[in-house]
Amino acid sequence: MASPISKKDKKHSYLNQSRIHQYFQSLLSEVDIQVNGKRPWDMQLKAPKLPERIFANGNLALGESYMEGEWDAEHLDQFFYRMLRHRLPDKVKPSKLWTHVLKTRLFNRQTYKKAWQVGEHHYDLGNDFYQTMLDSRMTYTCGYWKNAMTLEQAQEAKLELICQKLQLQPGMRVLDIGCGWGSFMSYAAEHYGVKCVGVTISKEQTEWAKKRYSHLDLEFRLQDYRQISEQFDRIVSVGMFEHVGRKNYRDYMQVAHRCLKDNGLFLLHTIGKNQRDSYPDPWIDKYIFPNGELPAIGQIGDAADKLFVIEDLHNFGADYDKTLMAWHENFEQAWPAFADQLGEKFYRMWRxxxxxxxxxxxxxxxxxxxxxxxxxxxxxGYHRIC
Structure with missing residues (x-):
């Protein structure tokens, strides 16, 4: 029979919990977020022990507890903007995430066998689902909003930007590493008269693209990039490098090098991080993109060393904010059609x-x-004409 908890122990536990909650609230107040405040970015706390959970498991606990309905914020984007703009997560040192950190740094989580997991987990959710969220070409990467007013315009402007940077000419043979649903390939073939080969690890994407673009000179392969050996006039990779992993960056660049003709150009479009020594977000890793990892600018440079000349580097990361907000608006409008199939937990996860x-x-x-x-x-010299 367990011994009863003394009044002294109860008081000590209460004081510890009170201090943790006070510290939690003080951290949020530093970035103008209030617990149970009235503004749309304020955190509505619904579980009394949530601060302890977050201090133990960091971003993983923050995301999981949101999925479980333990807290809310009307405008999540503003909530995260305030936290990240002021680097609030740097002040939280999760006590139970060390295994995640070690795994991401010591092991190759993007081997040939493991690389297929993200296709099955994320990209094979269902073409019907993605068609309601994305533009008409199913472009699942950042749009270019410089002169665009709509998502459709932004995605077409991005595809045109890539074609111009690659200086495409009719008859060229182009390799698309991580071709998705074929948005770039179809646009380049229709507007520039090129022939394209695309590789993806998603069965759903491959089947959809083959049917949609059967009238164009495009070849879609369900294949890992490491298996490619032919040579091409141009290579493009849009939103795939985030799945390569630090242990494979050099191998990836070597594949691109052997597949590119001596006078060719290679365009790499990727999300990137500011800090080389940071680790993948544990919540994103578990629920959205298994085994994914954002590269740092120096890591890409190291991988390209003695293989490539860096001709141009263009950062338009702020445009991804607009793209994601457009996707979110489409997702919210389409959700009633998927609510029964996917459920409330998925809705909160995707939001x-x-x-x-x-x-x-x-x-x-x-x-x-x-x-x-x-x-x-x-x-x-290379001259960007856009």
Missing amino acids: YYLLSCAGAFRARDIQLWQWVLSKQGVEG
Whole structure:
């Protein structure tokens, strides 16, 4: 029979909990977030022991507790913008995430076998679901909003931007590493008369793209990028490098190098992080993109060392905020059609994913880069015409 808890122990436990809650509230107040406040970015706390859970498991607990309904914020994007703009997570040192940190740093989580997991987990959710959220070409990457007013315009402007940076000419053969639903390939074939080969690890994407673009000179392969050996006039990779992992960055660049003709150009479009030594967000890793990892600018440079000349580097990360907010608006409008199938927990998970990422890009905590690389350097210099 367990011994009863003494009044002294109860009082000590209460005092500890009170201190933790006070510290939790003081951290949030530093970034103008109130617990149970009335503003749309304030945190509505519904579980009394949530602060202890967050201090133990950091972002993982923050995301999971939101999925479980233990807290809320009307405008999650603004909540995360305030936290990340002022680097509030740096002040929280989770006590139980050390295993996640070690795994991401010591092991290759993106081996050939493991690489297929993200396709099955995320991209194979269902084409019907993604069609309601994305633009008409199913472009699941950052749009270019410089002169755009709508998501459709922003995505077409991004595709045009890539084509111009690659200086495409009719008859060129182009490789798309991580081709998704074929948005770039279809646009490039229709507007520039090129032939494209695309590889993806998603069965759903492959089947959809083959049917949608059967009238174009496009080849879609369900294949890992490491298996490619042919040569191409141009290579493009849009939103795939985030799934490569630090242990494979050099291998990835070597594949691109062997597949690119000597006078070719390679455009790499990827989300990136500001700190080389940071680790993947544990919630995103568990629920959204298994085994994913954002590269730092120096890691990409290291991987390209002695293989490529960096011709151009363009950062338009703030545009991802607008893209994610547009996706979120589409998702909310379409949700009633999927509510019974996917359920409330999925709804909160997906909302958290889209809006937390929008807040992160708005805070400039993460970036969106387009790199243009050549094998030998463009004679006379590379000139971006856009």
